[in-house]
Structures are given as structure tokens and as C-alpha cells.
Amino acid sequence: MIAHILNLGRRGCDVLEALGRSGLFLAQSAVGVPSREGWYLWLRQMHFVGVLSIAIVLVSGLFIGMVLALQGYTILVDFGAEQALGQMVALSLLRELSPVVAALLFAGRAGSALTAEIGLMKATEQLSSMEMIGVDPLRRVVAPRLWAGFVALPLLTIGFSVVGIYGGYLVGVEWLGVFEGSYWGGMQSSVAFIDDVGNGMIKSMVFALVVTWIAVFQGYDLVPTAEGISRATTRTVVYSSLAVLGLDFVLTAVMFGGFS
Amino acid sequence: MKRSKTMELGVGLFMLAGILGLLFLGLRVSGLTFNVPGDTFRLEANFANIGSLKPRARVTMSGVTVGRVTAIELDRDWYDARVILELDAELEGKLARDTTAAILTAGLLGEQYIGLTVGGDPEMLVDGDTIRDTQSALVLEELIQQFVSNMVSD
Numbered sequence: 001m002i003a004h005i006l007n008l009g010r011r012g013c014d015v016l017e018a019l020g021r022s023g024l025f026l027a028q029s030a031v032g033v034p035s036r037e038g039w040y041l042w043l044r045q046m047h048f049v050g051v052l053s054i055a056i057v058l059v060s061g062l063f064i065g066m067v068l069a070l071q072g073y074t075i076l077v078d079f080g081a082e083q084a085l086g087q088m089v090a091l092s093l094l095r096e097l098s099p100v101v102a103a104l105l106f107a108g109r110a111g112s113a114l115t116a117e118i119g120l121m122k123a124t125e126q127l128s129s130m131e132m133i134g135v136d137p138l139r140r141v142v143a144p145r146l147w148a149g150f151v152a153l154p155l156l157t158i159g160f161s162v163v164g165i166y167g168g169y170l171v172g173v174e175w176l177g178v179f180e181g182s183y184w185g186g187m188q189s190s191v192a193f194i195d196d197v198g199n200g201m202i203k204s205m206v207f208a209l210v211v212t213w214i215a216v217f218q219g220y221d222l223v224p225t226a227e228g229i230s231r232a233t234t235r236t237v238v239y240s241s242l243a244v245l246g247l248d249f250v251l252t253a254v255m256f257g258g259f260s
Numbered sequence: 261m262k263r264s265k266t267m268e269l270g271v272g273l274f275m276l277a278g279i280l281g282l283l284f285l286g287l288r289v290s291g292l293t294f295n296v297p298g299d300t301f302r303l304e305a306n307f308a309n310i311g312s313l314k315p316r317a318r319v320t321m322s323g324v325t326v327g328r329v330t331a332i333e334l335d336r337d338w339y340d341a342r343v344i345l346e347l348d349a350e351l352e353g354k355l356a357r358d359t360t361a362a363i364l365t366a367g368l369l370g371e372q373y374i375g376l377t378v379g380g381d382p383e384m385l386v387d388g389d390t391i392r393d394t395q396s397a398l399v400l401e402e403l404i405q406q407f408v409s410n411m412v413s414d
Contacts, residue, residue: 046271054274090289155278162281165289188291192316197285 022217029142029216041144049110049145050152054159056109057102061160064097065089065167072168073176082172083182087190089168094191094200095256098161100248103207106153107240111215114145115236118219119229127220142216149212150205157204161197199255206247211240300327300346301387305361310341311372311397313363318373319345326351329374345374345391356381362395372397 072088118141121127127137165187172178191197215236222232286292307313310332319327327347335342345361358379365372376391385391 043268043271046274047267051267051270051274094285094289151275155275155281158278158281158285161289162284184288187289189318191290193286193290193292197282197290 018221021221022213025138025142025217025220026146026213029138029146038139038144041140042147045144045148046152049106049114049148050155053106053109053152053156057105057156057160058163060101060105061098061163062167064101064160065093065164066171068092068097068164069168069171069176073172073178082176082178084186085172085178086165086168086183086185086187089172090165090187090191091196093161093164093168094196096248096252098157098164099200099203099207100244102157102160102204103153103211103244104241106149106156106208107211107215107237107244110149110152111211111236111240112233114149114212114215115219115222115233116229118142118145118216119222119224119232122220122222123224123226123229125224142220145216146212149215150208153208153211154201154204157200161200199251202255203248203251206251207244210243210247214240214243299349301349301352302330303345303347303385303387303389303391305343305345305374305391305394306335306338307341307343307361307363307394307396309396309399310343311363311365311399313343313372313374313397317371319347319376320373321376321378323375326376343374353384353386355385357383357385357389358393359385359391360393360395361391363397365398 068089069085072085073082076082076084076088118127121137121141127141130137130140169183173180173183218232218236218239222228313329313332315329315332317329318325319329327345329343330346331344333342333344334340355376356379358381360377360379362375362377363372364375379393
């Protein structure tokens with residue numbers, strides 16, 4: 001019994017310690033003046049986490065927009081309110097679906113890769129070698145990846161929304177025959193730039209920070225074995241997904257819950 | 261560090277596409293226009309009951325949108341709702357002083373908006389004026405109550 005309680009306490013301390021480590025780690029890697037060299041490192045990571053994620057994000061966005069329009073139409077047409085289709089598609093994409101789904105895809109597509117890459121660098125002692133020759137691995141390896149993630153995910157989210165709204169247009173207007181003017185007009189009269197697009201962007205930035213942070217920290221902090229890498233990669237995806245969904249609820253309650 | 265032109269181009273295009281996407285969301289989806297703030301003028305109107313009128317609701321005249329509701333607050337002197345309207349500057353000094361404002365509903369379930377009807381007064385409304393003649397929103401409960409009391413009295 002005593003042993004169990006001791007174990008629980010030790011677990012709690014471990015979790016707190018990991019939290020503290022990750023906070024320090026974030027602070028140490030995110031600051032620092034980017035040099036010319038650092039700029040190219042960032043560019044390369046942008047290419048990897050951003051440009052190469054475009055395809056999956058845009059294709060998902062297109063299909064989600066199309067499904068939203070199809071589902072929304074079948075419900076709205078019962079009330080004779082199919083002219084509200086554009087409004088429904090745009091609001092649900094901008095406020096919820098784009099930030100969340102793009103972040104989940106990003107965690108799976110880029111986050112897991114970041115963890116595995118940094119983890120393998122640690123397992124093959126590349127990180128220690130860098131320290132030996134006087135290069136700070138936090139600034140050389142981690143910082144460009146963090147910053148690339150911060151910048152790439154909001155951009156991907158914008159792309160997701162744009163393509164999703166276009167997908168809704170294809171299904172709603174071109175296929176199901178909703179009047180084009182009411183699709184765009186209803187959207188324009190109900191979507192507020194600051195409240196809807198802006199809050200969606202804030203969500204997406206928070207998710208970008210959390211997902212990239214979890215990914216690089218899990219990579220940096222893992223047990224440097226093959227099993228450790230596989231566990232850390234799994235943890236990245238699980239933790240990021242849970243964090244995104246949980247934070248989404250909190251942010252939605254603050255932004256759209258009407259408590260302000 | 262090996263530099264790759266195609267990679268740089270790819271990242272550049274990616275960021276440009278992101279900014280263009282944001283522009284699309286701003287202009288096409290949320291209908292932002294580059295209006296200078298001086299393009300509008302303010303009018304106030306007090307209503308006994310605004311129903312479910314919300315800020316950003318349309319203000320129309322003969323069905324044409326001429327402005328928006330910017331704020332709704334409780335008037336503490338009269339305990340009714342004070343609605344602040346922002347109308348196109350072109351209409352400043354063109355609306356008669358006895359213009360009426362009514363809260364109307366678009367369709368059966370639609371959103372509520374304000375309809376203006378011009379009057380015949382020779383004096384005109386200018387920035388900051390109050391519309392005196394207003395007509396409250398139709399509230400279904402009140403309507404039913406009226407109907408029922410009419411039935412009873414018959």
C-alpha cells in the first residue's frame with residue numbers, strides 16, 4: 001500500500017519535472033537571434049513541415065467542405081433554409097473544423113516526423129556531438145523546427161478554410177443547385193472578419209505552438225533506443241491530438257461562449 | 261548548408277498562398293470592404309422592444325441595404341433599447357426628420373433587420389440625430405396574447 005502511494009508520488013514528480021523541462025526547453029529554443037544560417041535552417045524546415053503538408057491538408061479540406069455542404073443541405077432543405085448553406089459551411093469551417101482538423105493532420109503528418117527525426121539524432125548521439133563541437137542543438141536543431149511549425153500551421157489552416165469553402169460551393173451551388181448569390185451573400189453577411197476568421201487564426205496559432213512543442217520536446221526528451229523512439233512518436237500524436245481537442249473546447253468557450 | 265532555389269521558391273509560394281488565402285477569407289467570405297470610417301454617419305433610434313435584433317444587422321430602405329446596426333444598449337432614462345445605426349454618408353442630410361424605423365424579420369425564421377421609411381418633413385436628419393418614430397419588433401407571444409384577448413372580448 002505504502003509502496004503504491006510512494007509510486008504515485010514519484011509519478012507525479014516525474015510529470016511535474018517533465019513539464020518544467022519542457023517549459024525551459026521551449027523558452028531556450030524559441031528565443032535567440034536567428035542568424036543567416038538559422039534562416040536557411042528554418043527555410044528547410046518550412047519546406048518539410050509546411051510545403052510538403054499542403055497536399056494532405058488541402059485534399060482533406062476539400063472533402064470536409066463538400067461533406068459539410070452535403071449534410072447541411074439535407075438538413076436545411078427541410079426547413080426551406082438552404083440559402084443559409086454558405087453561412088453554415090463558412091462558420092463551421094472557420095470557427096472549428098479548419099483549426100482543429102488541420103492541427104490533427106499536422107500532428108500526424110509533421111509532428112510525428114519531427115519527433116522521430118530528433119529522436120534518431122539523439123539515439124545516434126548527433127546531438128551530443130554537436131554540443132562537443134560547441135554548437136547548441138537547441139538553436140541549431142530544435143529552434144528552426146519550432147518556428148517552422150508556428151508559421152506553417154496557421155498558413156495551412158487558411159488553406160484548409162479556403163479550399164473547404166470552395167468545396168462547399170462545388171457541392172452546394174454546382175451540384176445541389178443552391179443559388180450562388182445566397183451562398184456567398186449569406187456568408188458575407190454573417191461572417192465577421194475579427195470574430196470568426198481572427199479567432200480561428202488565434203486558435204490555429206495556439207494549436208501550432210502546442211503541437212510543435214510537444215513534437216520536438218518528445219523527440220528531445222526520449223529514451224534513446226529504438227523502442228524509445230517508437231514510444232515517443234506515438235506519444236507525440238496522442239498527446240497533440242488530446243491537447244488540441246481539449247484546448248479547442250477551452251478556446252471555444254472563451255471566444256464564442258459569450259462569457260466575455 | 262546547401263541552398264536550393266526550388267525549395268526557397270516553394271516556401272515563398274506557400275507563404276504567398278497563405279496571405280492570399282487570408283485575403284480571400286477577408287474579402288470574399290467575410291465581405292470586408294475598405295471603407296474609410298468617415299464614409300458613414302450615425303443615427304440613434306429607441307425601440308420599446310428589439311426582439312432578437314443583433315449588432316451588425318442590416319439597415320435597409322425599400323429592401324436595399326444602406327447601413328448596419330453598430331450597437332444596442334439599454335437606455336437608462338427611458339428603460340427601452342437604444343440602437344445605434346451607421347448609414348452610408350451619401351444619405352446624410354437626405355432623410356426627413358420624421359423617417360420611421362421598424363424592426364422587420366426576413367422570412368419566417370430569418371434574422372431581424374431594420375427597415376427605414378422616409379417621411380415628408382422638410383428638415384433632415386444629420387449625424388448623431390435620433391429617429392423619433394419607431395416600430396418595435398413583432399414578438400410572437402405578444403401577438404398571440406393580443407389575439408386571445410380579442411377573441412375573449414368578442
